[in-house]
Structure formats: C-alpha cells, structure tokens
Amino acid sequence: MLGAGFGGLELSTMLAEELGDQVEVTLIDRNDSFAFGYSKLDMMFRGVSLESVSLPYSKVVKPGVTLVREEIRSIDAESRSVETDSGTLEGDVMVIALGADYDLEATPGLAEHGTEFYSFAGARDAAGPVASFSSGHAVVGVCGAPFKCPPAPSECALMLSDELTRRGVRGDCEITLTMPLGSPVPPSPETSAALMSEFEARGITFRGGLRPVRLEPGLVIYEDGTELPFDLFLGIPKHRAPDVVIDSGITEHGYVPVEPATLKTKFEGVYAVGDVANAEVPKAGVFAEGAARVVAKRVIAQVTGGDAPPPFDGKASCYIEFGEERIARVDIDFLSGPERTGEFNAPSQELRQEKSDFGSSRRARWFGL
Ligand SMILES: Cc1cc2nc3c(=O)[nH]c(=O)nc-3n(C[C@H](O)[C@H](O)[C@H](O)COP(=O)(O)OP(=O)(O)OC[C@H]3O[C@@H](n4cnc5c(N)ncnc54)[C@H](O)[C@@H]3O)c2cc1C
Numbered sequence: 001m002l003g004a005g006f007g008g009l010e011l012s013t014m015l016a017e018e019l020g021d022q023v024e025v026t027l028i029d030r031n032d033s034f035a036f037g038y039s040k041l042d043m044m045f046r047g048v049s050l051e052s053v054s055l056p057y058s059k060v061v062k063p064g065v066t067l068v069r070e071e072i073r074s075i076d077a078e079s080r081s082v083e084t085d086s087g088t089l090e091g092d093v094m095v096i097a098l099g100a101d102y103d104l105e106a107t108p109g110l111a112e113h114g115t116e117f118y119s120f121a122g123a124r125d126a127a128g129p130v131a132s133f134s135s136g137h138a139v140v141g142v143c144g145a146p147f148k149c150p151p152a153p154s155e156c157a158l159m160l161s162d163e164l165t166r167r168g169v170r171g172d173c174e175i176t177l178t179m180p181l182g183s184p185v186p187p188s189p190e191t192s193a194a195l196m197s198e199f200e201a202r203g204i205t206f207r208g209g210l211r212p213v214r215l216e217p218g219l220v221i222y223e224d225g226t227e228l229p230f231d232l233f234l235g236i237p238k239h240r241a242p243d244v245v246i247d248s249g250i251t252e253h254g255y256v257p258v259e260p261a262t263l264k265t266k267f268e269g270v271y272a273v274g275d276v277a278n279a280e281v282p283k284a285g286v287f288a289e290g291a292a293r294v295v296a297k298r299v300i301a302q303v304t305g306g307d308a309p310p311p312f313d314g315k316a317s318c319y320i321e322f323g324e325e326r327i328a329r330v331d332i333d334f335l336s337g338p339e340r341t342g343e344f345n346a347p348s349q350e351l352r353q354e355k356s357d358f359g360s361s362r363r364a365r366w367f368g369l
Contacts, residue, residue, distance in 0.1 A: 002072055002082060004029035004057060006285035007097030007274035007292040009366040014296035016062035019303055025064050026089060028082065030071040032057055034366075036359055037149055037285060040123035041321060044130055045159040050120050059367040072098070075248035077267040093269045093302075095295055096256060098245055100148060100275035100283060102237035107143040109215030114141075114233030117156065118148065129232055130163065135172040136231030139220060142179040143212050144238030148275060148283045151320040151330070153177060153236055154184045154195045158323035160234070161202045175204045176228065178220075180211040187282070188342025191320070191330045198322060239283070241276050253278070260335055261311030263295050271295045279312065281334045286316035311335070319355040322347035327355050 001008050004027050012027050033054035042048040057067050070084035081090035102118055104111045115129055116122040140157045147153075157177040164170040177184075177199070183192035184206065199206050210222045212235075220228050240246070240254045250256050256265060256272035260279045263271045273279070273295055274288030281287040290312065297309035314335030320328040326347035333341045345351065363369045 001025055001027045001095050001097065002075070003097035003099060003274075003276075004031075004034060004060070004067065005097060005099050005274065005288065007288035008095070009034065009060070009362075010289045011095060011097070011273070011292040011296050012060075012062060012065045013366055014293060015299060016065050018296070018300045020063040023064055023299070023303060024066070026066050026068055026091065027060070028068045028070055028072055028084065028089065029057065030069065032069060035120065036362075037152075038319075038321075038355075040117055040120060041152070041155055041159060043120070043123040044117055044127050044156070045163050047127075050124055055363060055367045055369065059369055061368065072244055075244060075250070077248060077250050077265065077270045080267075080269055091269075093271070093299055095292075096245065096250075096265075096270070096272040096276055097274045097288065097292065098242050098276045100239040100255075101242045103144075103240050104237050106238040107212055107214060107235070110143065110212075110233075110235050110237060113215040113217050114220075114230075114235045116235045116237050118152075118236050126234060130160065130234075133164075133173070133232045134167065134169040137174045137176065137229060138232040138234065139228055139230040140175070140177045140234045140236075141210075141212050141220060142181075142236040145180045146283055147236050147239050149318065150181075150185050150187075150282055150284075151191070151195075151318060153179060154199075155321040156234060157204050158198060158202065159321055161204055162323045170203075175202075176207060177204060178207045178210040178212070178222070178228070180209065182208040184208075185330065185342065187332060187334070187340050188330050188344055190344035191328070191342055194322075194328065194344055194346070195320075202323070239275075245276055260314065262298065263291050263312060271298075279314075281312075281314045281316075282318075282332065284316065284318055286318060287314070290314070290316050319351065319358065320347075325349070325352060327351040329354070 039053040080094040115126040184195040185191040255278040273291035275283045294312040328347040329345040331343040
C-alpha cells in the first residue's frame with residue numbers, strides 16, 4: 001500500500017477490520033504523521049500549529065498492518081514492487097495512493113514573489129504575511145486545474161475577508177479570487193451561486209477563466225494578458241502526480257489512468273486511488289476514501305471468495321467554510337447516474353458540528369485517538 005493519506009489509511013483499516021491477520025498489509029509513507037488538508041486553512045486563519053493537528057502514524061495499530069516509514073524511490077507496476085532506501089518490497093496486490101504534488105516551477109515567480117498555502121509548510125509560512133496584511137490588494141490565485149478540494153480557494157477568500165474584518169482593516173483591503181474555471185465549484189451550480197452571493201455581500205471579486213502564467217514583484221500576469229497588481233498573493237500551485245509515479249511511466253496527462261468503476265490500472269493486481277489517479281472524480285480526501293473502500297472490498301472478495309463489490313459511485317460530501325464560523329456542505333455524485341450532480345446544503349452552525357464529527361470519526365477509526 002503506497003501512501004498513508006486518506007486512501008491508504010481507509011484501505012488498511014478496512015482490510016484489518018475484515019481480514020485481520022489473514023493478509024499482510026505493508027503501508028509505506030515517508031512522513032511520521034498525517035493531517036487533514038483543511039487544517040491548512042486553520043493554520044493560516046485560526047492560529048493553529050501543525051503539531052497540534054498532526055496525527056502520528058505510531059498510533060496506527062491494526063492486525064495485519066505494518067507501517068514502514070520510508071521514501072519510495074521507484075515503482076515497478078509490472079512486478080508490483082517498489083524500491084525504498086532499505087530495499088525492495090513487493091506484493092500480490094499493489095495500491096498506489098501517493099496523492100498529488102505541487103509544481104511551483106510551472107508558474108515562474110510564484111515561489112519568489114507569492115506564497116502558496118496548499119502544502120503544510122506553505123500554509124505555515126503564509127500565516128505570517130496574512131497576519132501582517134492590513135491594506136492593499138490580496139489575490140487568491142489558482143494556477144492550474146485540476147486542483148485539490150475545489151471549494152478551498154473560495155474558503156480562503158472568505159476566511160481572509162473575515163480575518164481582515166476582525167482586525168478592523170477590511171475597508172482598506174481588496175480581495176480578488178481568480179481561477180482557470182468559470183465558476184467557483186463547476187459541478188454544483190447551486191454551490192457556485194451561493195458562493196458568488198457571499199462574495200458579493202463581502203465585496204470579494206471573483207474572476208473565472210484566468211490562469212496565471214507568471215508572477216513578477218507585485219504583479220500577476222495571466223494567460224490572456226490580464227495583469228493584476230497585488231500586495232499579497234495566496235497561490236494554489238499547479239498539481240501533478242509525485243515524480244516517483246511519473247518516473248515509473250504509469251501516468252497519462254499527469255495522473256495514473258484507472259477504470260473508474262474498479263480503480264484498476266492496466267497492470268494486473270495494481271490499483272490507484274485518490275489524488276494520484278484519474279478516476280473522473282474531484283481531488284478530495286472523501287473521494288480517495290470512497291475509492292479505497294471499493295478496492296478494499298475487491299481484495300476482501302479475492303481473499304474470501306465472495307462476490308465482487310458494486311462499482312465506485314463517485315459520491316461524497318465536502319464541507320465548505322462559508323465565513324463567520326458557518327459551514328455549508330455539497331453532496332457530489334459523479335459516477336452513479338447519467339449526470340454529475342452537486343447538491344448544496346446552506347451554511348449553518350449545525351454543519352460545523354458535522355464537519356468536526358467527520359474529523360473525529362477518522363481520528364478514532366484510523367488512529368484510535
Ligand atoms: C487547503 C485544503 C483543504 C482541503 N479540504 C478538504 C476537505 O475539507 N475535505 C476533503 O475531503 N479533502 C480536502 N482536501 C483535499 C485532501 O487533503 C486530499 O484530496 C487528500 O489528502 C487526498 O488523499 P490521498 O490519499 O489521495 O493522498 P494524500 O492524503 O495526499 O496522501 C498521500 C501520501 O503519500 C505519501 N507519499 C507521497 N510520495 C511518497 C513517496 N515517494 N514515498 C513515501 N510516501 C510518499 C505522502 O507522505 C502522503 O502521506 C483539502 C486540501 C487542501 C490543500
């Protein structure tokens with residue numbers, strides 16, 4: 001099992017629950033802990049430290065599961081084996097769940113003249129410039145699509161507006177959100193409309209269809225020639241599969257192609273789930289989890305001789321920070337019906353509790369905390 005993020009943790013938990021010691025699961029990750037992606041926003045706007053949101057892998061104690069803390073250096077999908085610093089590991093089944101990496105160099109000047117908040121280090125580093133920003137123009141800019149958690153850039157713009165209001169400087173600041181997509185959350189017109197009216201109420205400018213090609217000091221230049229001056233640039237870097245996955249020759253158009261219904265790659269016994277795969281669903285933890293469940297059920301059926309599980313339905317719910325401590329929810333269904341749908345649930349305090357329960361249920365299930 002390559003990668004102990006949303007996908008890897010859910011898959012190993014299901015296998016441990018259903019099969020226990022009947023199978024040997026080796027879960028490989030280079031980090032010593034996991035944290036939820038949404039904690040990055042808490043680090044930027046709520047003064048939360050990375051240490052306080054990190055869940056240590058040492059707490060993952062499950063029958064049949066061994067956690068190996070190693071960097072994966074190469075992947076051979078034909079032989080279902082990987083090289084790490086301490087040697088070769090191979091299996092009867094291999095599941096690639098290594099997530100998506102960021103390609104800062106794809107947007108020259110982003111690292112030098114802007115900030116990015118999609119990595120934990122980036123979110124920690126962006127917290128300072130956010131806290132000291134008190135006048136001028138802030139641009140939240142998405143540098144490429146697809147990108148993780150499609151509502152997150154909108155959440156960032158709304159939380160920034162709240163933060164500036166709290167400090168009494170909102171009137172001295174302008175906020176613009178730019179995206180290559182035409183609307184904030186394209187699969188859910190209802191969610192996009194609700195976000196647009198929230199932006200309007202708070203004086204946030206949304207500009208869709210814009211992709212930055214480079215940043216200069218205080219200036220972002222877009223593909224169509226548009227130029228926006230900025231005092232603070234909060235960037236979402238272009239995404240791609242990790243180098244080790246690309247170098248193994250199993251990607252197409254930047255990601256691992258899979259059959260969406262089964263998550264199978266073209267290699268026998270090799271699956272890919274989550275952000276690293278192109279399963280025709282958004283890049284979000286909840287979809288990585290759903291895909292991992294389908295693969296787990298397939299492996300369980302293989303071991304126990306049961307029937308193959310139903311296909312991956314591409315259904316999941318994402319929580320959206322709407323500002324003023326309210327949370328909305330969008331229920332996405334990408335694969336079960338003839339059309340992609342995204343049903344919007346209006347922001348409320350109750351949904352804040354639901355989001356908090358989402359986090360604590362995973363903490364308990366995966367880490368026993
Ligand atoms: C600001 C922000 C907010 C978000 N909010 C939400 C949200 O509210 N809900 C939601 O569902 N999703 C959210 N997401 C998205 C979510 O974090 C990701 O989509 C999710 O983590 C993907 O899960 P995954 O299992 O595919 O990969 P990951 O969780 O990224 O896990 C991949 C693992 O592979 C490991 N790895 C990578 N390369 C190697 C290597 N060479 N050797 C060893 N280990 C390696 C990494 O250390 C990592 O632990 C958010 C993301 C961001 C940036």
